Each structure stands twice: as structure tokens, then as C-alpha cells.
Amino acid sequence: LPARPPEDGLFSEDERELLAEQGMEMAPGRRRRLLNEQFLLYMALTRASHGLWISYPLADEEGGALMPSLLIKRLQELFPALNVETAENLSGPSTIVxxxxxxxxxxxxxxxxxxxxxxxxxxxxxxxxxxxxxxxxxxxxxxxxxxFYKNSPAPLTEETTRRLYGRKIRASVSRMERFSACPFAQFLSYGLRLQKRRVYKLELFDIGRFFHAALHNLTVSLLEEGRQWGELTREECYRLAEDETARLVPRLQEEILLSSQRYRYLAKKLRDTLSRAAVFLAEQDRKSRFKPLGTELSFGADGELPPVVFTLRNGSQVELVGRIDRVDLARGEGGKAYLRVIDYKSGRTDLSLEEIYYGLSLQMLTYLDVLLVHAREWLGEEVLPGGVLYFRVHSPFIRADGLLPAEKVEREHRKQYRMRGVILADEEVARLMDTGLLQGYSEIIPVALDKNGKFYSNAPVWDAERFSLLRCHTRRVIKECAEAIMSGQVVIAPYRLKGEKACTYCDFKPVCQFDPLLEGNKFRNLQAESGERIWTALRQELRYSQPADNERLEQLEEKEGER
Structure with missing residues (x-):
């Protein structure tokens, strides 16, 4: 106070003044609005008839310190005899006005x-x-x-749960992740099926759908032609991306990208982003022995692979279904087959061991588990986990102090398109993913090799045992979530982990009315754990609670020993 006028509009303040001098009528600029604000303050402060009370906060709602307005300093200069009192010392009838x-x-x-x-x-x-x-x-x-109000919904009765979900529910992995983040959000989204009111504008979700559909269509076209990404030239990538954009743009949210010049410009930006992503996918494919085996591979009743089915304690069944963006296959020495899962993301995403442990990130490990379990029926052979990776579709910005040569810009872009995630702790697998990797950092996967050709100690790699531990853990977490859902659990309990909160991007805040100041409304604080503590906990969990999975783990350990 006074408020800083927003810096909106196309013209700068100097340009506004220049146009005004030429006789053009302009909307009030920043200086004029600042003067208006000062005038309104003057009017407010001089309208008191008996006395004037002025208060200001010392902290915001989260306890962060706030600086007093410049107005306070000015008043203290005008009236040096004024004493500032804290609100704690002001109480009783004298404060009631x-x-x-x-x-x-x-x-x-x-x-x-x-x-x-x-x-x-x-x-x-x-x-x-x-x-x-x-x-x-x-x-x-x-x-x-x-x-006396308590913002704490009662659990659903058995009858309500049965009528709401039925005896057999078909669920996605993201539903279980939503339950792990906050049970009440899962109930609102999948039980009551509440949805955010759709407005006629392009959402981040729409952009993600566009990129998924475009890359899926491009990959399918190449597979049908018997070609690989690596066979495409830069010019072909641009042409295919432009053709795919022209085909998809009219289908996106009722032709919204054709509704105005602004959206048409955005469509061109999406085309350019898709073109650049296609170029780097082709480049990565040329340097990799892993080749696409399938895209948008679905598992479920009508999918290429069967669903994951859990039978719960009350006799209900949960059928887990999903769709895998991309599956790649490579063969190493001795003909051993490795599978890796690639997920396309338009936002910045990485694989967090803590989030997997707490059930907040189950998707990639579940996808890998489905592929490995059904590999013999699908491919006719057993396969080993190669890795789970995210490929980000975006237009990266390059930070530099001055102009960079084109070669360096290309090199910096290549780093920005490096996939994130985790791979098998096997240097052979790393070289299958990046055939040019001998020493140093890979430009394709998030690992580096030392001068002896070994992984650095902090490399994001897991051995076969750890992949098996996490696969078993994700099954257990999914089953526990399903048990809780079918038992009617709808508690408002959003998680908080290292500053991340379930409420940050939740659409249901107006419904749940979660308030940490209310009795019973508390964040479910998840303890930040070290990697070693998590691995120890996972081993104990498997030994004592999953005898069937324990057998699978021992089999994988035997295979790892043979390797």
C-alpha cells in the first residue's frame, strides 16, 4: 500500500507519453495509476471525523515477515509522537467500534x-x-x-461403498496415486466423479494430450512402414511434425487453436516444439540399440496385455488398467533381452525413490512390472528390466552471457533433451542406450562413466534386486490403497513431503475446505528418508509380508548372479 500498478499492455510508459503528446487518447499508464492510488489514500486518511486507527500486519498467513508500507514511515515522519502498539496489547471494550x-x-x-x-x-x-x-x-x-465444526467426513458405509464402486472396480494407477496423496481427493474424483468446470481455453492437460497423440501417431506410422526414428532426417522430422500438427489441431478442444490469432500462434509454437522433439528422438535413436517395440501399449480387458487383478479381503476385485506411452527392446551379449519404459512428459519430471516408497509415484514401476510379468506370453521369452525413463517434450531456453555459435546451441539443446529416470546398474545396458558412451556424461540418459568405464556412485541406477523390491512394493501399495477405498475411507489427509503438498494443484479445495487451523485438519507429514533406509525397509517388508514376491525376488537374484 500503495499498490504497485501491474505492468500490462503493449506500450511502455515512455511510448504512452509520446502517443499522448501526438493527441492520441490513452488509457491511464502506470504513473497516472500510481498518482490515483496516492489520491485515494489521501481521501481515505482525511475522512475521519473523530479519530483514525491504522493497523498493519507483521507477518503473512504462513508466518513470513512483512515490511510495513511506506505510508507508515511517512506518518511517523509527520507525527513523531505517535507510538506503535502491538495488537496483543489491545483488547477489551475499548477496541469494539x-x-x-x-x-x-x-x-x-x-x-x-x-x-x-x-x-x-x-x-x-x-x-x-x-x-x-x-x-x-x-x-x-x-x-x-x-x-464446534469439524471438517472431518465420516467413512462411507459398506452399503454406500458397494453402490458407489460395485463389487469389482476398474482402476488406473493414477487413481491409486491420487489416493496416496489424499483419500478425500480420490473419493471426489473417482467416487463422486467431480470435475473442474471446463472453460474454453487451452489447458496444460490439452497440450500434454497433443504431444502424446502426435508422438504416438508418428511412432506407429514409422513401425507400419518398417522404419526407425533414427532413419529420419531433420527435414523429414520437420515435415512429419507439421503434417501431424495440421491433423491434430482441428481436433483439440473444439478447434480452439483456430479460434484466434493468438491461438494460431500457439499452434505454431506447438508445431515447433514437436519438430524439435522429433529431431532429438531421431538423434537418440541413431545412437541407441534400444528400439521401439510398442507405443500406447494398453493393459486391461481389451488391451494387448491382460489387466493386473487384486482380490481384496472382502472378496471384491480390483482390475488395474493403463496405457504405456512407449516400450523399447534391446539385446545384449548372449542374446539377453532388456525392456525399458519411456513416458512422454511436457513438464519437468524425475523419478523419486521417496515418492515411490510413499505411493505417490507408482506408474512407471507398475508399467515395468506388467511388461516383465507378461513378457513370456507377449514376446515368447523372459526379459530383464532395462530402465524407466522420462522424455520431456518442451522448448528449452539456453542461458548464456552472449551470443553462442550454432554448434554450442545445439549441444546445449541436446543436454536439455537428456532423458531422466533410472536404468539397470549394468554398464552394458547403459552402452546399449548410448552406443557412444565410453567415458563421461551421456547426452541421452542421466548417467556418466568414470575413466574405468564404471558408474559414478551417485548415478541413478538400480540393480535387478532393487527393481524387484520396488515392483513388489508397488503391488503391495496398490492393494492397500484398493483395500482402503473399498472399506470406505474418505479422510481429508493431504500429504506433505519436503515442501511439496497434495493441495498445491488440487482442484477440490473449494469442496474439501481443508484448513490446517481447524481441529482435525492436519497435513500428513511424510518423513524424508535416505535411500539406504528405504532399501532396508523394502527388504524387511518383502521378507515378512510377501512370500510369493519373495520367491520372485530370489529367482531374480539368481539370474543376476548368473549374469
Whole structure:
């Protein structure tokens, strides 16, 4: 206060003044709006008839320190005899000047009384004053109801759960991740099927769908022609991306990308991003022995692979279904086959061991598990896990102090398109993914080799045992989530992990009304754990609770020993 005028519009302040001097009528600029703000402040401060109270907060809602407005400094210069008092020292009848403000203070005092503090009779008299006046009685009742309100929904009954979900539910992995993040959000999204009101604008979700569809179509076309990504020239990548963009743009949210010049420009940006991604996918393919085996591979009743089925304690069944963006296959020495899962993302994503452990990121390991379990039926042979990786489709910005030569720009772009995730702790597999990797950092996968050709200690690699541990863990977590869903659990319990919160991007905040200040509304704080502690916990979990999975683990350990 005064508020800083937003820097909007096409013209700068100097350009506005120049146009105004030429006789053009312009909307108020930043300077004019700042003067208006000063004038409104002057009007507000000079309208008091008996006295003027000015208050300002010392901290924001989360406890962060706030600096007083420059207005406070100016008033202290004008009236040096003024003393600043803190609100803690201001209480009692002298602070009551208006019913609405008094009602707010009364709420605080009654809350203190509810917690066992002695309340002066004045505040009870004030409450009675509100109770006998019709114009304020309604607000007084709502105040009292709010004091005893608990934002804690009761669990669903068995009958309600059965009618809502049925005896057999078909669920996606993302549904289980949503439950792990907050059970109530899962209930609203998949139980009540609430959806955010759609508005006619392009959402991030739409952009992600566009890239998924485009890359799927391009890969399918290449496979049908018997070609590989690596056979495409840069010019072919541009042409195919342009053709695919022209085909998909009219289908995206009722032709929204054709509705205005702004959206047409955005369509060109999407085309350019897709072209650049295609170029680097082709380049990565030329340097890799891993080749696409399938794209948009579905598992479920009508999919290429069968669903994952869990039978719960109450006899209900959960059928897990999904769609895998891309599956690649490579053969190493001795003909051993390796599979890797690639997921296309338009945002920055990485694989977090903690998030897998807490059930917040189950997708990639579940996809890999499905492929490995059904490999013999699908491919006619056993395969080993090669890795799980994210390929980000984006237009990276290059930071530089000055102009860079084209070769260096290309090299920096190549780094930005390096895939993220985890691969098998086998240098042979790393070289299958990047045939040019002998020493140093790979430009394709997130690993580096030392001068002896070995992984560095902090490389994102897991051996076969660890992949097996996580596969078994994801099964257990998914089954536990399904058990909780079918038992009617709808508690409002968003997670918080190292500053990340389930509520940050949740669309259901207006529905759940989660407030950490309310009784019973607390974040479910997940403890940040080291990698070694998580691996130890996973081994103990497998030894004591999953005998069937334990056998699978021992078999994989034997295979790893043979290798």
C-alpha cells in the first residue's frame, strides 16, 4: 500500500507519453495509476471525523515477515509522537467500534474459551447482544456453529461403498496415486466423479494430450512402414511434425487453436516444439540399440496385455488398467533381452525413490512390472528390466552471457533433451542406450562413466534386486490403497513431503475446505528418508509380508548372479 500498478499492455510508459503528446487518447499508464492510488489514500486518511486507527500486519498467513508500507514511515515522519502498539496489547471494550469487527473478535475469544481459557463477562454480554438482535442473530448462530465444526467426513458405509464402486472396480494407477496423496481427493474424483468446470481455453492437460497423440501417431506410422526414428532426417522430422500438427489441431478442444490469432500462434509454437522433439528422438535413436517395440501399449480387458487383478479381503476385485506411452527392446551379449519404459512428459519430471516408497509415484514401476510379468506370453521369452525413463517434450531456453555459435546451441539443446529416470546398474545396458558412451556424461540418459568405464556412485541406477523390491512394493501399495477405498475411507489427509503438498494443484479445495487451523485438519507429514533406509525397509517388508514376491525376488537374484 500503495499498490504497485501491474505492468500490462503493449506500450511502455515512455511510448504512452509520446502517443499522448501526438493527441492520441490513452488509457491511464502506470504513473497516472500510481498518482490515483496516492489520491485515494489521501481521501481515505482525511475522512475521519473523530479519530483514525491504522493497523498493519507483521507477518503473512504462513508466518513470513512483512515490511510495513511506506505510508507508515511517512506518518511517523509527520507525527513523531505517535507510538506503535502491538495488537496483543489491545483488547477489551475499548477496541469494539463496529458489530462486524466485534463479531470477528468474539469468534477468537469464544475459541479461547472452548480451549479452557477464562473469558471476561464482557465477551458473554457481547454474545448475548448479538443473540437478541434479529439483524445479527443469524451471523451469531453461524459463529457458534463454526466453533464446534469439524471438517472431518465420516467413512462411507459398506452399503454406500458397494453402490458407489460395485463389487469389482476398474482402476488406473493414477487413481491409486491420487489416493496416496489424499483419500478425500480420490473419493471426489473417482467416487463422486467431480470435475473442474471446463472453460474454453487451452489447458496444460490439452497440450500434454497433443504431444502424446502426435508422438504416438508418428511412432506407429514409422513401425507400419518398417522404419526407425533414427532413419529420419531433420527435414523429414520437420515435415512429419507439421503434417501431424495440421491433423491434430482441428481436433483439440473444439478447434480452439483456430479460434484466434493468438491461438494460431500457439499452434505454431506447438508445431515447433514437436519438430524439435522429433529431431532429438531421431538423434537418440541413431545412437541407441534400444528400439521401439510398442507405443500406447494398453493393459486391461481389451488391451494387448491382460489387466493386473487384486482380490481384496472382502472378496471384491480390483482390475488395474493403463496405457504405456512407449516400450523399447534391446539385446545384449548372449542374446539377453532388456525392456525399458519411456513416458512422454511436457513438464519437468524425475523419478523419486521417496515418492515411490510413499505411493505417490507408482506408474512407471507398475508399467515395468506388467511388461516383465507378461513378457513370456507377449514376446515368447523372459526379459530383464532395462530402465524407466522420462522424455520431456518442451522448448528449452539456453542461458548464456552472449551470443553462442550454432554448434554450442545445439549441444546445449541436446543436454536439455537428456532423458531422466533410472536404468539397470549394468554398464552394458547403459552402452546399449548410448552406443557412444565410453567415458563421461551421456547426452541421452542421466548417467556418466568414470575413466574405468564404471558408474559414478551417485548415478541413478538400480540393480535387478532393487527393481524387484520396488515392483513388489508397488503391488503391495496398490492393494492397500484398493483395500482402503473399498472399506470406505474418505479422510481429508493431504500429504506433505519436503515442501511439496497434495493441495498445491488440487482442484477440490473449494469442496474439501481443508484448513490446517481447524481441529482435525492436519497435513500428513511424510518423513524424508535416505535411500539406504528405504532399501532396508523394502527388504524387511518383502521378507515378512510377501512370500510369493519373495520367491520372485530370489529367482531374480539368481539370474543376476548368473549374469
Amino acid at each position: 463496529h458489530p462486524r469487527q466485534a463479531l470477528s473478535q468474539l469468534a477468537v475469544r469464544l475459541s479461547e474459551a472452548k480451549n479452557g481459557e477464562q473469558l471476561p463477562s464482557f465477551w458473554w454480554d457481547l454474545y448475548n447482544w448479538f443473540a437478541v438482535r434479529k439483524e445479527w442473530a443469524g451471523q451469531g448462530k453461524r459463529l457458534l456453529a463454526g466453533l
